[in-house]
Amino acid sequence: DVKVTQSSRYLVKRTGEKVFLECVQDMDHENMFWYRQDPGLGLRLIYFSYDVKMKEKGDIPEGYSVSREKKERFSLILESASTNQTSMYLCASSSAVRGEASYEQYFGPGTRLTVT
């Protein structure tokens, strides 16, 4: 079974703090994703990484950065947290080898971040 883990289920931070959210997958997947989920807005892609040290901006990258130094780990960084970044953050991974199974994205349990 694919396993995607996230460093925290719940996190409370103050405005202006630097926040690190970590995601680890154990399936040797090339692709990793960070989403945020807000009520009524569904899932929105923040950043996507298709290889170590490679990244692409998603729909809402402003205020975020990412780091992928190892294949299994993808970090989301909020350089200076703001209250409008209070949200549920979801990490996912998928294979880049084209074939039926490769298209499927597998998700971690999510981190509910509150910025006060």
Add this chain to the structure above:
Amino acid sequence: GIQVEQSPPDLILQEGANSTLRCNFSDSVNNLQWFHQNPWGQLINLFYIPSGTKQNGRLSATTVATERYSLLYISSSQTTDSGVYFCAVEFQSNYQLIWGAGTKLIIKP
């Protein structure tokens, strides 16, 4: 623009009832997945189904790619089926999914 629309937005049923959830999409797709998000927030893959029909227990899904829609069927609903069901579509060959807004399903005992 590229769109993924799900209906209905909310559905409340009694245990044992059957339901059909719909996903309409605006262009041809490389990938279409159905997910269930449980009340604790975990997203679980249900089906990878860019075309055709698949079944898994009480759940089945059909995608008619030429008509740009997919249906998720849930038979003999149980309270554990409650949650939000998402349809997500990859339109371009870039591994990135475009998500519908979801259908919130509540199954009452």
